[in-house]
Amino acid sequence: MxxxxxxxxxxxxxxxxxxxxxxxxxxxxxxxxxxxxxxxxxxxxxxxxxxxxxxxxxxxxxxxxxxxxxxxxYPEPALLAADAADRALARLRIFRHDAFTKPYYALRRGDSAAGPLFAEQLDRLDAALEERPWVGGGEYGLADIAYAPWVLRARDRMGVALDPYPALEEWLKRLLERPAVAEEEHVVARL
Structure with a gap:
């Protein structure tokens, strides 16, 4: 086990x-x-x-x-797409995740200069989600899971409004329909 x-x-x-x-x-x-x-x-x-x-x-x-x-x-259910291009995109988004988290952590520490930098990262994620329904392409998977915990914490613990990012907001709504992600929202609420 x-x-x-x-x-x-x-x-x-x-x-x-x-x-x-x-x-x-x-x-x-x-x-x-x-x-x-x-x-x-x-x-x-x-x-x-x-x-x-x-x-x-x-x-x-x-x-x-x-x-x-x-x-x-544990390949089932698959959380990486069967399509090689979508798998590569998911891996790329996960690889570049540090660009998202650096301003997140700076903002959390109270660095006022980090606000615009984190907003820029949210803009980029929103733009990507306008093009495709999921962070890694056409299917839910590891790339979505990679970003979800930070988006939930930014919204629920740091008061970051998501309404300026409509595609991101819709993505999060879809994620929260999944029991595994909804449970994480409950974990965040208990923090």
């Missing part, structure tokens, strides 16, 4: 929780207090960060890599 070293407030962990739920994979959770990390977590991941998954004594950190691992290890 998979063990997930998890922290509810962590959006990177949320990615993994959503993938596990979408694929109906049984797992156990060991919750890590990010304000008081146990020394042993550094044995699981030398950076001390979560998420980390462990299966049969083998550990894997980094949410983007964990998502790909789970997709390959």
């Amino acid at each position: 998979i063990t997930l070293y998890d922290a509810p407030r962590c959006p990177y962990c949320a990615r993994v929780r959503i993938v596990l739920a979408e694929k109906a994979i049984e797992f156990e959770t060991i919750e890590i207090d990010l304000d008081d990390r146990p020394a042993w977590i550094y044995e699981k991941n030398s950076t001390g960060r979560v998420p980390v998954v462990e299966e049969d004594g083998w550990t894997l950190p980094e949410s983007a890599v964990i998502m790909e691992y789970l997709e390959e290890r």
Whole structure:
């Protein structure tokens, strides 16, 4: 069975929780207090960060890599498109995710200069969603899961209005119809 070293407030962990739920994979959770990390977590991941998954004594950190691992290890239901171009687009969007999160975290820390930078990232995501229904192309999948935790937290925890981004707002509504993503909205509400 998979063990997930998890922290509810962590959006990177949320990615993994959503993938596990979408694929109906049984797992156990060991919750890590990010304000008081146990020394042993550094044995699981030398950076001390979560998420980390462990299966049969083998550990894997980094949410983007964990998502790909789970997709390959548990291929049904598929969360990467069958089409090679859409798979590549999904991977590209996940690869470029740091451009989205850097201004998000700066804004969360209270950096007033980050507001316009984060708005620019929301504009870009909105424009991409005007062209295609999902972040990774024509189908829901890993790229959507990669962005959803930050959009939920920006809206619900930081008060970022999504109405200036109609395609993004519609995308989030579609995401919240999925039980795995709706559950993450409940996690955010409890933070």
